[in-house]
Amino acid sequence: MRRQQLYLGRIAGIPIGLDSSWFLIFAFLAWVLARSYYPSEFPLWSQALCWSMGILTSGMLFASVLLHELGHAAAARAYGIPVRRITLFIFGGVAEIGGEPPGPLAEFLVAIAGPVVSFALAFGCDLLKSTAGIGTPLFGLTEYLAFINGALGLFNLIPGYPLDGGRVFRAIVWAITGDMGRATTAAATVGRGFAFLFIAFGAWEMFNGQLIDGLWIAFIGWFLNNAASSSMRDRSMQTRLSGHTVGQVMAQGLPTVPGHLTVAAFAGDRALSSQGRSFVITSDRGPIGLLTLDAVARVPAEQWEHTTLAEVMQPFDHVPGVTADTEVWSALQQMDRVGVNQLLVVAGGQIAGMLSRHDVLAFLRTLHDLGS
């Protein structure tokens, strides 16, 4: 799932993105703060001040969520787990961490680091509030931020996977049973339980006239249920793939195409008549690189006549590889870690084939059809 995202830049090498849904919550929050919260808390404030403070506070909440996610990222890095990106969206943020943590203690510390940052921010804001004069803008800002960071920390500690508290719960079950898969299932089940509680509570609020609040709570429940279900699907995929190696799943005998061919000639001829999505590019000296249809699609149509396949391909030493006897599930995790959709399969120093996410999906369908 790739949504429309605004790229903000990097912090400590980690790309920071803003999902388009975030603008909605930013505007909504600024509006609620400016028109309802600040005027009722500080009746002496002018309308202009309320609006400026609403926008400023909404922006500071964004910074707070970002710091929470950076807390997770820093802990993950300390364990050598790569962090691919941080995305901020309607419900807050998510730090995309490549691969599973190496053990329950790492999982626990990465999960708890976010809420710890939120509680530290709440404490810091509360401290700052005590130095500000009552009724001043700094007082209003720090009071709200102390409250919201505390609430953010507490909400994330709800023990339902994939919330931070659910990860803490998973780490504990993992430490006790020694089985990460079972721990994930247990944490996701509890997560779904909490999701249904949210939905039920939201519906109850709605029937009692709290339409917006109730709808919001139910919406959070719906989101949590989706997230918990998808982690359970991951888990069942892992179970179904266990014992299967890359060699069984990969595409063998990749079609070869000469590198001097232009994209136009290739697109008109080979790409359409061939079944595969990956091609080995050859020169006079033999195979030199790998071409995917995705890479071809990224070349603007007006350049097709003047671009050769050798210019579009990835040279072999840039393509991440696995051996044919690697487990499929760990190959998928490797794709996640390095952020690619295919891996070169090597056996005995030779190119044996190619493993793509498409191949894995097709293999899962075959397993399903065979009823195993």
Ligand SMILES: [Zn+2]
């Ligand atoms: Zn978190």
